[in-house]
Amino acid sequence: MSDSDLIVLRNIAKTYRRGEESISIFSDLNLTIPSGDFVAMMGPSGSGKTTLLNLLGGLDRPTSGTILFDGAPIEKLSESQLSAWRAANIGFIFQFYNLMPTMSAARNVELPLLLTSLSPSERKKRVKTALEVVGLDNRAGHKPKELSGGQQQRVAIARAIVADPKLILADEPTGDLDRTTAAEILEMLQLLNRELGKTIVMVTHDPAAAKYARRELHLDKGTFEERLT
Amino acid sequence: MSDLRLILAGLGRKPLRTGLLVFAIFIAFLIYGVLAAFQSSLENAAGPSSSNRLVVANRINFTQPLPLAYASRIQNVEGVADVSYSNWFGGYYREQRNFLLTFAIEPESYTRIYSEYVMPEEQRQAFIANRDSVMVGRTVAEQYGWKLGQQIPLSSNIWRRRDGTFVWPVVIRAIYDGKDANTSTGSVFLHYEYLDEGRSFGNDTVGIVQIVTSDASQNDAVAARVDAQFANSRAETETLSEQAFNAAFIDQQGNIGLIILGVTGAAFVTILLIVGNAMAGAIRERTGEIAVMKTLGFTSNRIGRIVVGETLLLALFGGLLGLGLANLLTNVLSGIPALNQFFGGMRITPQIALSAVGFMAALGFITGAIPAFNAMRVNVIAAFRRI
Numbered sequence: 001m002s003d004s005d006l007i008v009l010r011n012i013a014k015t016y017r018r019g020e021e022s023i024s025i026f027s028d029l030n031l032t033i034p035s036g037d038f039v040a041m042m043g044p045s046g047s048g049k050t051t052l053l054n055l056l057g058g059l060d061r062p063t064s065g066t067i068l069f070d071g072a073p074i075e076k077l078s079e080s081q082l083s084a085w086r087a088a089n090i091g092f093i094f095q096f097y098n099l100m101p102t103m104s105a106a107r108n109v110e111l112p113l114l115l116t117s118l119s120p121s122e123r124k125k126r127v128k129t130a131l132e133v134v135g136l137d138n139r140a141g142h143k144p145k146e147l148s149g150g151q152q153q154r155v156a157i158a159r160a161i162v163a164d165p166k167l168i169l170a171d172e173p174t175g176d177l178d179r180t181t182a183a184e185i186l187e188m189l190q191l192l193n194r195e196l197g198k199t200i201v202m203v204t205h206d207p208a209a210a211k212y213a214r215r216e217l218h219l220d221k222g223t224f225e226e227r228l229t
Numbered sequence: 230m231s232d233l234r235l236i237l238a239g240l241g242r243k244p245l246r247t248g249l250l251v252f253a254i255f256i257a258f259l260i261y262g263v264l265a266a267f268q269s270s271l272e273n274a275a276g277p278s279s280s281n282r283l284v285v286a287n288r289i290n291f292t293q294p295l296p297l298a299y300a301s302r303i304q305n306v307e308g309v310a311d312v313s314y315s316n317w318f319g320g321y322y323r324e325q326r327n328f329l330l331t332f333a334i335e336p337e338s339y340t341r342i343y344s345e346y347v348m349p350e351e352q353r354q355a356f357i358a359n360r361d362s363v364m365v366g367r368t369v370a371e372q373y374g375w376k377l378g379q380q381i382p383l384s385s386n387i388w389r390r391r392d393g394t395f396v397w398p399v400v401i402r403a404i405y406d407g408k409d410a411n412t413s414t415g416s417v418f419l420h421y422e423y424l425d426e427g428r429s430f431g432n433d434t435v436g437i438v439q440i441v442t443s444d445a446s447q448n449d450a451v452a453a454r455v456d457a458q459f460a461n462s463r464a465e466t467e468t469l470s471e472q473a474f475n476a477a478f479i480d481q482q483g484n485i486g487l488i489i490l491g492v493t494g495a496a497f498v499t500i501l502l503i504v505g506n507a508m509a510g511a512i513r514e515r516t517g518e519i520a521v522m523k524t525l526g527f528t529s530n531r532i533g534r535i536v537v538g539e540t541l542l543l544a545l546f547g548g549l550l551g552l553g554l555a556n557l558l559t560n561v562l563s564g565i566p567a568l569n570q571f572f573g574g575m576r577i578t579p580q581i582a583l584s585a586v587g588f589m590a591a592l593g594f595i596t597g598a599i600p601a602f603n604a605m606r607v608n609v610i611a612a613f614r615r616i
Contacts, residue, residue, distance in 0.1 A: 054610055057524070059524060059609050059610060060610055079528070079529065080528050080529075080530070083523070083526045083527065083528045083529075084526065084528075085526075086524065086525070086526040087525065087526025087527075088526075092524050092525065094521075094613075098517065098518075098521045100238060100518055100521075101242070101518075102238045102239075102241045102242045103238050107234070107238070111522070111525055112525050112526065114231040114232075114235070115525070115526045115527065159525075
């Protein structure tokens with residue numbers, strides 16, 4: 001492992017139980033993602049893309065193996081330690097945006113900052129900056145239902161970056177958008193990666209979306225095949 | 230502060246549902262406030278109570294008389310510091326519907342013992358010195374527009390005079406106020422001697438004897454000594470603390486405490502089910518949002534606190550509104566002289582307010598407990614699969 005590696009997966013196995021049946025998603029997965037990388041993860045349905053994303057985000061635990069984040073293992077952390085770790089290190093972007101419907105765009109973006117010790121004025125400043133980055137500072141007071149799908153996803157991106165996480169995990173971020181809007185969102189992710197140096201792991205089915213990443217990883221039958229874009 | 234915002238956001242998700250829940254809680258605490266104030270006013274109306282005062286009544290029932298001679302015998306019982314006595318008069322003014330809480334008393338000792346009744350000393354002396362005097366409470370005096378020195382025809386629905394009439398002419402020589410807001414000023418007192426000399430039956434008997442003990446710690450011993458002295462006599466006694474006696478007096482009207490407990494208890498259980506069920510439904514609807522919050526780094530405990538905070542805020546908001554209106558209502562009701570006479574000024578006392586806030590907190594915690602537990606148990610991965 002080099003100093004520049006943000007994530008290292010070592011011999012990861014993940015097995016689910018469905019009744020009496022045991023289903024193995026992967027049995028010996030190894031992966032290294034350096035800091036500043038932008039990885040598009042592809043593969044057929046059921047190949048374990050989302051499971052892997054959940055493992056990377058500390059939402060799920062491997063059956064065996066080690067996940068090193070910035071050199072430290074995370075799979076043994078307790079639930080509350082994982083919560084704190086996620087709040088400090090991970091930004092999430094979902095396919096269906098998952099914004100709080102009763103909160104304005106600014107309040108949605110502020111959510112991760114409520115887990116920090118920042119003062120209200122500092123939080124306000126950061127929210128404004130994040131919304132400026134995604135070009136929605138003029139819609140700060142709007143509620144999700146008053147925004148288009150693309151705008152909602154941009155709010156979600158602002159929420160993902162506002163706490164300045166080391167890693168952004170995006171699960172089908174353009175799956176619910178039309179092609180033009182999807183391109184805008186992907187360009188924004190590319191910008192975050194290239195200009196702000198954010199490490200991004202994006203799960204997608206769309207080969208066109210994957211082209212925006214630095215490299216594509218194809219997951220199938222528990223192994224990776226890598227292609228440079 | 231940040232959690233408060235999340236609590237408000239949760240409650241603001243379905244404003245109509247939140248409004249209806251607040252309304253249900255509001256009604257419950259309105260009922261509770263009014264009934265509790267009513268009970269408190271009844272207790273005040275039964276008369277003041279002091280920790281070192283005892284009441285001696287006939288063991289059969291306090292409506293049965295005691296020989297007047299008991300008063301002087303009780304005076305000699307060890308631990309007795311002072312004694313007075315009184316008799317129910319059953320008074321009314323002009324017409325029977327103008328009912329008056331009227332007692333015939335031994336004026337000097339009674340006004341000495343009941344220092345809660347406050348009046349200028351010259352009025353007290355004038356009341357004691359003249360056998361045809363009455364001492365009336367401020368509320369009654371204001372209700373009928375009575376003035377000092379005014380002669381009034383006080384009628385009794387029990388005591389017929391030797392001349393065959395039921396009207397007892399008396400002169401108002403003292404108007405008393407209460408020492409504090411809890412003291413009812415809705416009674417009328419006349420001289421026992423005036424009643425006893427004039428009545429056509431029941432002479433030389435009294436309704437109850439009041440005792441002041443030398444020390445409240447002596448109460449039980451004094452009560453036992455008094456009752457032992459009159460054991461196996463033709464009028465056996467039962468000596469109770471003044472508080473217990475007043476409670477027994479109130480119970481004549483029915484067990485008000487039980488009625489209040491029943492009504493508020495039923496309202497509480499109903500509202501508990503409504504709020505609990507509605508909150509459980511609300512949390513089910515918000516499973517996705519809770520999963521997002523957990524993903525962002527909110528801990529299960531914090532999410533649980535937020536959910537309990539929602540039910541607590543609902544209960545406090547609705548409850549305080551209900552209690553506020555109950556306070557307004559009881560103020561209006563106690564401003565009506567006819568009611569004030571009997572209920573000694575219905576009002577929300579600090580004790581009632583405090584117990585109500587306690588009930589609000591309990592309601593909030595109980596109704597929030599299960600939804601909070603469900604919210605804390607939300608599995609992020611399973612929740613996202615369902616979205």
